[in-house]
Amino acid sequence: MQQTGHLLGAGGQGALAGWAAGLAFGGWWVFLGKDFSHSLVRLATLRLAFGALAGAVVGLALSILLHLILSFLGRKSARLLAFAAALLATLYLVVAPLVAFRLRATFLPWYLYSPRWLTLGLILVVGSLTGGLLILRVREALAANRARHSRSNWIGATGWGLALLSLLALAVVSRLPLASGATGRPIILLSLDTMRGDRLGALGYPKPLTPHLDALASQGVLFEQATSTAPWTLPSHASIFTSLLPFDHGSTRETRPLRPSLSMLAERLRNAGYRTAAFTGGAYVSAGFGFGQGFEIYEDQGGAERIAAAALKWVRSVKDQPYFVFVHTYEIHFPYTHTEFVDKRFLDQGMKPLDVEQLAAIHNGKLAVAPDERQFESELYDGDVARADFVMGRMLDQLQQEGILDRAILVVLSDHGDDLWDHDDYWSPGHGHSLYQELLHVPLIVRAPGLVMAGGRIRTPVSLLDVLPTLLALEGIPGESEDQGRSLVASLSQGSEPDPVPMNAEATEYGPERFARREGSLKAILTPKPDELRGGIDRNARPLEVFDLQSDPHEKHDLSAALPPEASALVEDLWKRVERVWQRGSQGGPSGPIPKELEEQLRSLGYVR
Numbered sequence: 001m002q003q004t005g006h007l008l009g010a011g012g013q014g015a016l017a018g019w020a021a022g023l024a025f026g027g028w029w030v031f032l033g034k035d036f037s038h039s040l041v042r043l044a045t046l047r048l049a050f051g052a053l054a055g056a057v058v059g060l061a062l063s064i065l066l067h068l069i070l071s072f073l074g075r076k077s078a079r080l081l082a083f084a085a086a087l088l089a090t091l092y093l094v095v096a097p098l099v100a101f102r103l104r105a106t107f108l109p110w111y112l113y114s115p116r117w118l119t120l121g122l123i124l125v126v127g128s129l130t131g132g133l134l135i136l137r138v139r140e141a142l143a144a145n146r147a148r149h150s151r152s153n154w155i156g157a158t159g160w161g162l163a164l165l166s167l168l169a170l171a172v173v174s175r176l177p178l179a180s181g182a183t184g185r186p187i188i189l190l191s192l193d194t195m196r197g198d199r200l201g202a203l204g205y206p207k208p209l210t211p212h213l214d215a216l217a218s219q220g221v222l223f224e225q226a227t228s229t230a231p232w233t234l235p236s237h238a239s240i241f242t243s244l245l246p247f248d249h250g251s252t253r254e255t256r257p258l259r260p261s262l263s264m265l266a267e268r269l270r271n272a273g274y275r276t277a278a279f280t281g282g283a284y285v286s287a288g289f290g291f292g293q294g295f296e297i298y299e300d301q302g303g304a305e306r307i308a309a310a311a312l313k314w315v316r317s318v319k320d321q322p323y324f325v326f327v328h329t330y331e332i333h334f335p336y337t338h339t340e341f342v343d344k345r346f347l348d349q350g351m352k353p354l355d356v357e358q359l360a361a362i363h364n365g366k367l368a369v370a371p372d373e374r375q376f377e378s379e380l381y382d383g384d385v386a387r388a389d390f391v392m393g394r395m396l397d398q399l400q401q402e403g404i405l406d407r408a409i410l411v412v413l414s415d416h417g418d419d420l421w422d423h424d425d426y427w428s429p430g431h432g433h434s435l436y437q438e439l440l441h442v443p444l445i446v447r448a449p450g451l452v453m454a455g456g457r458i459r460t461p462v463s464l465l466d467v468l469p470t471l472l473a474l475e476g477i478p479g480e481s482e483d484q485g486r487s488l489v490a491s492l493s494q495g496s497e498p499d500p501v502p503m504n505a506e507a508t509e510y511g512p513e514r515f516a517r518r519e520g521s522l523k524a525i526l527t528p529k530p531d532e533l534r535g536g537i538d539r540n541a542r543p544l545e546v547f548d549l550q551s552d553p554h555e556k557h558d559l560s561a562a563l564p565p566e567a568s569a570l571v572e573d574l575w576k577r578v579e580r581v582w583q584r585g586s587q588g589g590p591s592g593p594i595p596k597e598l599e600e601q602l603r604s605l606g607y608v609r
């Protein structure tokens with residue numbers, strides 16, 4: 001009886017220490033996710049309750065285990081107990097910090113975005129609680145050895161009580177109903193960064209790079225003329241998640257993370273009761289740039305295999321609950337590495353893929369790329385496309401076999417393409433510098449059996465701004481008046497062409513600011529000079545290009561010298577956009593330095609300044 005009392009006391013003490021440590025961890029998570037400033041009360045409660053409960057369970061188990069081992073040793077001999085205590089102290093003070101340091105990315109996935117004082121504070125709190133528990137167990141065992149039993153006390157009872165309370169909170173909050181009317185169908189959003197639309201087999205690319213994507217297109221709806229809002233990762237993904245043009249969401253520079261006040265897709269779904277998770281390649285889609293808003297977990301997993309495995313594991317773990325998972329990979333992004341579609345002649349010549357340093361030399365005008373090497377790089381790019389299709393396709397196949405995919409809404413897209421010497425020798429291979437179609441035309445496929453028709457093809461140009469309103473409409477969740485895109489649900493369910501509307505793209509990463517607008521097959525690109533813009537706009541003698549994409553899909557014949565009459569309104573509207581942006585300035589939040597780890601990731605992708 002007394003033994004049981006001791007056991008319960010030790011367990012309760014462990015639960016209390018673990019509960020407090022877990023609560024500190026949950027609080028850290030809530031703080032970094034800015035849950036309360038986004039009024040994500042439900043998410044914050046879940047994070048706190050989950051942290052506290054997980055901590056209590058681990059603390060309870062650990063404390064009971066220590067109690068059993070130490071009291072057993074204590075009964076054998078005092079010397080054995082002293083030896084065990086010394087061993088535990090060494091493990092705790094030397095081994096634990098070393099292991100924890102190595103595994104910090106696993107246990108503290110958000111630590112990259114955590115100020116140093118906060119991370120240290122968290123480690124200090126968790127360290128003193130677990131250390132205190134350890135000392136308590138050793139002291140108790142020593143006391144028992146001298147036949148002075150400590151009494152189980154109110155501390156233990158409090159621990160048990162709080163653990164049960166956390167369990168109750170978690171059970172109740174996670175079962176709160178979805179926003180009224182939401183269907184709760186799971187959403188899988190897959191972004192294949194840097195994939196040109198013209199590489200899709202379903203759109204006529206002669207090499208079979210994309211068997212999985214082509215199959216998805218035949219099972220769902222393929223938008224043949226999907227257009228990005230920006231030619232590089234940060235503003236384009238930000239547009240997908242906010243349904244705002246780059247100069248309206250404001251993340252048009254690497255020093256401008258997404259503002260917390262923006263209403264992002266994951267936040268809206270989270271508030272409607274969906275579980276949310278993201279598994280990405282990091283860099284410009286890191287939580288550090290503000291993409292974590294509304295996500296329960298947001299992990300930068302590195303390579304495509306790891307990303308696919310992590311996403312698969314998470315999707316399996318949420319089972320029947322409604323969820324939104326964002327999966328993103330840089331597999332296609334420079335440096336290109338896969339030789340699957342490279343002409344054997346290049347390999348026989350011993351040609352090597354360009355590396356990050358060589359890319360910097362090309363961008364700086366110090367290295368010229370011969371025609372053979374261009375061909376070689378272009379074929380390596382194709383290999384990377386095929387690799388991305390293979391790895392992500394395998395993940396989707398797995399989801400299909402497990403019956404998960406057919407219940408979900410799957411969206412596959414890319415944020416922009418890549419210039420492979422289509423227009424610019426100086427910035428090829430690469431993106432961010434122009435607004436030509438090799439950068440703006442992207443794949444967009446939606447698959448959802450029973451909800452979206454199979455084999456639909458939409459020829460009317462649509463924008464990535466439309467992704468958010470379309471997904472919300474498919475889920476039965478109302479949009480917001482600020483959303484700039486439109487719902488494409490009618491096209492998805494009946495295959496009907498949407499009304500043609502003009503579409504904008506803007507915000508370059510390199511070189512001068514550029515603005516584009518497309519209406520039907522006509523497209524205008526404006527490149528106002530910064531000094532002229534600062535001094536007010538003079539519309540005469542501005543660099544303007546106009547193309548007819550129907551007759552000139554590769555944008556080689558500029559029509560601006562003899563402007564077609566039907567293009568004048570398009571150009572006028574584009575000027576209005578430029579003037580509005582310049583008068584108002586970008587909407588970005590305060591600029592800040594880029595965290596060191598992010599800078600490393602960016603460098604490995606070839607973003608060298």
Ligand SMILES: [Zn+2]
Nearest residue numbers: 193194233415
């Ligand atoms: Zn990108």
